[in-house]
Amino acid sequence: xxxxxxxxxxxxxxxxxxxxxxxxxxxxxxxxxxxxxxxxxxxxxxxxxxxxxxxxxxxxxxxxxxxxxxxxxxxxxxxxxxxxxxxxxxxxxxxxxxxxxxxxxxxxxxxxxxxxxxxxxxxxxxxxxxxxxxxxxxxxxxxxxxxxxxxxxxxxxxxxxxxxxxxxxxxxxxxxxxxxxxxxxxxxxxxxxxxxxxxxxxxxxxxxxxxxxxxxxxxxxxxxxxxxxxxxxxxxxxxxxxxxxxxxxxxxxxxxxxxxxxxxxxxx
Numbered sequence: 001x002x003x004x005x006x007x008x009x010x011x012x013x014x015x016x017x018x019x020x021x022x023x024x025x026x027x028x029x030x031x032x033x034x035x036x037x038x039x040x041x042x043x044x045x046x047x048x049x050x051x052x053x054x055x056x057x058x059x060x061x062x063x064x065x066x067x068x069x070x071x072x073x074x075x076x077x078x079x080x081x082x083x084x085x086x087x088x089x090x091x092x093x094x095x096x097x098x099x100x101x102x103x104x105x106x107x108x109x110x111x112x113x114x115x116x117x118x119x120x121x122x123x124x125x126x127x128x129x130x131x132x133x134x135x136x137x138x139x140x141x142x143x144x145x146x147x148x149x150x151x152x153x154x155x156x157x158x159x160x161x162x163x164x165x166x167x168x169x170x171x172x173x174x175x176x177x178x179x180x181x182x183x184x185x186x187x188x189x190x191x192x193x194x195x196x197x198x199x200x201x202x203x204x205x206x207x208x209x210x211x212x213x214x215x216x217x218x219x220x221x222x223x224x225x226x227x228x229x230x231x232x233x234x235x236x237x238x239x240x241x242x243x244x245x246x247x248x249x250x251x252x253x254x255x256x257x258x259x260x261x262x263x264x265x266x267x268x
Contacts, residue, residue, distance in 0.1 A: 124150070
C-alpha cells in the first residue's frame, strides 16, 4: 500500500467504481498483514517512501515466496536481499518481471515510476574487485529507490593513482558510498578529498587478522576525515538506503531553491 495506490482506491470509491465493502476488503491488510510467521509492514511505504525489504537469509524458500507474493499483491515495488538463485526462481514463477543480480544476491521488481533524482547522483566506490558483491547490493538498493547511481570499482589505496585518475567523478557525486575490506583505509582517503557525505561500508574481505571485516570496521569508525559515516560489515543495503535518503533531501532542497528563485522574479 503506497500513496498512489491509496489515492486510486479512494478515487474509485468516490466515483462509484468501487463500493465501500470492496475498498474495506483491500484495506484489511492496513497497516500490516499477518501471515503467522511474518507480519508484513504494508504501511511502511506511506511512512518511509519505500516498501519493506525482504531479508532472505534465514528464511525458507516457502516463507520468502509467500511474503513476496503478498507484497506484490499490493501493487508496489519489491526488493529482496541475500537471496539465492533458488529463491529467485521461486519468485519468478509468481512474478516473471523479477530481476536477479547474482553478484549482489538481490531480487528486484520495479513497478513504481519514480522520478529520477535531480539532486545529483550516488557514486559507489570499491577498494577491490572482491568488494563488488557488497557494492552491488548498495547499487541496486539506491537505484530502485529512484536514484541515478554510478560505479567506480577497484580503486583501492594500493594503487592510489587509480582513484585520483577518476577524481572528477568523486567531485561530481552528491553522495559517495565507499566499500572496502582489508584495512579499510579507502573511506578516509575519499573523505579527505570531497565535500560530500561519505558512507563507509567495511567488508569481510581479507586475511586472518582482518577478523572477517572487523579491522576495516574499526579503521572506518576511527577515520580522521570529517563527514564519514559507517554502516555494519557487508551491509551494502544499509549504505544504499541511507545514500538514497540523503540524495532525496538534496533533491528537495534543490527544488525549494529553484522555486524560491522563480518566486522572486520581477518584470523589468
